[in-house]
Amino acid sequence: MSQFIIRRLLQMIPTLIGISIIVFIISQLVPGDYITATQNPNMTAERADQLRAIYGLDKPPVQQYFVWVKNMLTGNLGESFQHKMPVTEVISTYVWNSFVIAFVSSLLSWIIAAFVGVFSAQYQYSWFDKMVTLLVFLCMSLPSFFIGLLAIKYLALDLKLFPIGGMTTAGLNAGGWAYIKDVAQHMLLPVTVLTVLSVGSLTRYFRTGMLEVIRQDYIRTARAKGLKEHTVIFKHAFRNALLPAITLLGLELPTLFGGAMILEQVFTWPGIGQIYLASLNMRDYPLMLGFTMFLAVLTLIGNLISDILYGVADPRIRLK
């Protein structure tokens, strides 16, 4: 097993090099740079040249690439043009805020989707299944900013059940439990909306997975033995229905840290999503490239984790 992991980790190196090259080339092909994006009406050509020299944008692309890679190897992702501080610091400032809501909402969606999916598979074409299917498609098709704004209007502004936006109450200098409680309160609305949006597709996965499993012979055998339906579903079928979901679990890793661009904007949540989006608009290359590489590494690790989990869960495909 450890040999497998080491081999996979080594394989990640050429993949990462490939990714870095592709990502860098695309960034070079994108028109404009930070200096043109700032749109400063007083910028003279000389000052623009000075700035390009300070940022290293005047060097040929190949040289820029190697400088970037060399710095990356030492853990230095460069300094963000916009934020005037190291990229790693920018990311660590905002990424955890995104992680908190993404983690809680993923947890909720997985739990809800697992149960709802299993039940609607068990009672396929029943009234319950049809209602769930309708709801699921409804949720999946609604644009996130729309539900977000609607929720703010009715739940926060009219009914005053939740705070309107932000992560904490302004001017609250609380620590410890009071702080956690305050953040939790502010989280409720964004987490609910995120969960509603993501639970739909997951439910369909679980439903399909379950439907495939309960048609198999061993389930029929279990039923023929006279086992209770409950035992058949949860003890025999459910575990096998979970297998395909493991792949999804691995891919979930980058989304936990990637931030939700639109919803963060709607709920004024100080997450990394909007920061990343701004870096694209402003052509803040160090931040844009640095965060993309960060996501790429997480994707690779996510893949590795799901492969390992596969082996753990399913003896048939355990690698030797």
Add this chain to the structure above:
Amino acid sequence: MKKRLSLMLVTLMAFGSILAACGGNEEAAPAAAPTENSTTGETGAEESAATEEVNKANGIIEATDMSMNPATATSRTDTIVVGMTAPQGIFNPLFYTTAYDNYVNQVVFSAMMKVKADGTYENDLAESIDISEDNLTYTFHIRDDAQFSDGTPVTANDYLFTMKVYMDATYDGPSDPLSWNIVGSEEYNKGTSSEIPGIKVIDDKTVEVTVSEYSAITLPELSIYVLPEAYYGKDYKQGDVTSVKALNAEPVGSGPYKLTGYTPGQEVNFEANENYYGGTPKTPKLIYRTTTDNTNMAMLQSGETDLDNVTVSEDNVEELQGLGFVEMHVLPNLGYGYIGMNNESPLFSDKKVRQALTYGLNRAEVVEAIYGPYAEVINIPESTVSWAYTEEDINPYEYDPEQAKALLEEAGWVEGSDGIREKDGKKFKINFSATADNPVIDALIPIMTENYRELGIELVTETLDFNAIMENVKAENYEMFFAAWGLTPDPDSTVYISEGAQNNNNYSNPEVDKLMKEGKKELDLEKRKAIYADVYKLLNEDMPAIFLYQRTNMNAINGRLDGWDISSYKEFTYSLDTVTMEAQ
């Protein structure tokens, strides 16, 4: 193999958003314009957004019913909460890039001079400023009682230190300090000298600055915000400003408030600076809280914020008026929207064609469609509130398709068999580069297409990312586009001079070049007024770009706060320390 593929997809998707997500936002551009490259000047006649409810003189719509103020606001007696877009945490007047970071800087730091409501300047940190006969030497006398918030006095050495950071080779802020022409700054920048001989510290409170070449904006340029050397200079070495930038999130300055806490993306907390020489601020606490376009009205309504910048539209104004307790300050935005044309393209090289395109476009209808009554059609590239603004001998180019057709005929563009005008066998077909998701474009294109079809001109639009359009503009590979410029209080600019770095329209008129140079060198305001009036007359006639509109901004303020002195030039931040809270 499959996994590789999915990995590639994820990477490509993450990057695809670069191309998809870059809706060039015109609002972003003026926000970044630094306010300190500005100059002395007197106000012109103030003309505000034209609705009946707006008090014409100052653009204020008063609060009507303070009893509707929510308890959340009325119970907050020691704190003002300002809602705004999140700053980026660059709380240093030398390095900030967004207007929101600047709002922080304006209350934490203070400069030699500060702007007044009419766009002129008054002494702030400086008690008096002497200017030599030849306009090359400027002597600043710093106030005796000026202290930083940590209690140390503001000295001439602090000024010198701040200038050194500006002149440093690694300085990457928005200003262009070498263009201030301070004697010896070039050598300091290159590292060949460790001192700047042009800045002489006479004594603790007096500093003398000599420039090799002066202009009308030299004084405001030299009137910089001062950083305390003892705090920022600890680890500074010539050629590396990293240690100064490292303190961006923990600023110390001589302004009315001191920063006590910053939570990125959420809020900035301030407390009154009891050492402030202008008198301890009336409200002991100040909070800048992050809001967005989606939440700012809701936050005002619930009383969670006291002030916010709300997009001016009839709906918004009506809704805020309905709340009763909100006072609105509607102010002309320092900037204007224009339709850029490549003056070197055979289509637009004749000024008759450019005039025809202006006559032939119903600009009033376009502006009405976008901003309702809260924007004005402009005919010169200057703010209506600037001292340089003029309407004398300015052609208003009222919508007149017949005039436009006549001008096109004169220019040799005659109608072909298919109704499209032709000249030398070439059809009059304009390629318009448009950005997606821009309300101006959405309103402009349909009207423009229709108007120009009537003239016998075909308009073809292609949708591009804003940065891509600007790249094409720089490469002179374009015909027409829409964009907006920010304006500084001083009319000097590089947009309409032949060699100007920002000459997006490839416009060239030697007479304008000459006048712009003269205007920059002239210090007498009346003479400058005359020079710029001539410039604007020429620009109005040449129409290097179709000048479209000047829109308005709005500060919506909870009526419990009184005593604001806000204008296009003097932002709300300058009033925060003096406004009083109504006793509830």
